[in-house]
Amino acid sequence: MSDPIDGSACLRGDAALARAFAFLGKRWNAVLLGTLSTGPAGFRELARQVPGISDSMLSDRLSALAASGLISRRVDEGPPLSVSYALTERGRALMPALEQISTWAVEHLPES
């Protein structure tokens, strides 16, 4: 019954969607990106802003996000030594979509 005008574009989009959600669907990834959308933050600051995440999980997720080029890790030798994380251009490009999803969830996906 479906009648896509351009089947190949749809398939391409679906594959991309699957790829995006395989990544963003991993617990904490989207929330961490959303948190960094307000500006760069250090490890402890992120741990505070994302309630429920363990230090080892936070460390794991920050590494994965950095490996994907969505965030950057900046070391300031200090003293005191400090490390901060920030969205890259690629990560920032995702923010409008995340905001839309967040707005949608507030309106249409009630807390159960």
Add this chain to the structure above:
Amino acid sequence: MSDPIDGSACLRGDAALARAFAFLGKRWNAVLLGTLSTGPAGFRELARQVPGISDSMLSDRLSALAASGLISRRVDEGPPLSVSYALTERGRALMPALEQISTWAVEHLPES
């Protein structure tokens, strides 16, 4: 270092984002919604359009999406009996965000 103008709005948004991704991040959910964005489809049609999904998984996901009010299930008594699935208004409201994520993934999340 972050300086949110309205902390409570941010937290609300983050909780909503976590809720959205807990749901959309479940394998197949976003792809099934994207597939239905081209129009209503029957079970076999969906199974064909989403390569790699098993019948039992498809059945499971369609039930969950219907339970969340994102899709509707319509039975046409026929004969022949046929069942089709379609986005509800709530599901349709998510499409612009999914399209944005898909576009972002095509541009910024290369196939690895």
